[in-house]
Amino acid sequence: MAGAVVGWNFTSVPETFIILLSIPFAMTGSIWLLWLMGYNLSIAVWVGIIALAGLAAQTGTVMIIYLDEAFHAWQRAGRMKTQHDLFEAITYGAVQRVRPKLMTVSMITLGLVPALWAHGAGAEAIQRIAAPMIRGLITSTILTLEIVPAIYSLWRGRQVEWVKGPKRPKKTWAELSHQFAEWEKQQHSDAQSAG
Helix, strand or coil: CHHHHHHHHHCCHHHHHHHHHHHHHHHHHHHHHHHHHCCCCCHHHHHHHHHHHHHHHHHHHHHHHHHHHHHHHHHHCCCCCEHHHHHHHHHHHHHHHHHHHHHHHHHHHHHHHHHHCCCCCCHHHHHHHHHHHHHHHHHHHHHHHHHHHHHHHHHHHHHCECCCCCCCCCCCHHHHHHHHHHHHHHHHHHHHHHC
């Protein structure tokens, strides 16, 4: 069901599979913590796993949106010719997601840690919901920030020319950000003059 909704949203099969690939990465972390804590699969654990799958798909979706935005900005500027241009665009798009992703995961994790150590009525059920989410979010964060851009570059790499020879000098984040802002201003002024 989640695959159908994501596919309907993106209308692109490769992007849908890249997003859905983030779900198993999140599951590996949750399964490890469940095993370490000695929890069996129960309804409460499945509630945590389902919530984790939704969060993993959502963060994968946002990462793809940022990567696509950077890729298409480089294309509109006429700069998407070689793999070096592709890697610049992916770097820009992925780095934009680092801070928001870390903030989201840290706040959710900080909210769930007290539930993991709760005592009293209903604490066992809450612990089993929180356990898969905490560890799954941590592994999902690491793998979404690393694996999704790598797989995206493999997919988009078929659309650019692969050249041999030395790499161009790497640009700093400030240079990439300034370049992207200039392209956006140019596109905005072109749209206003055409309208």
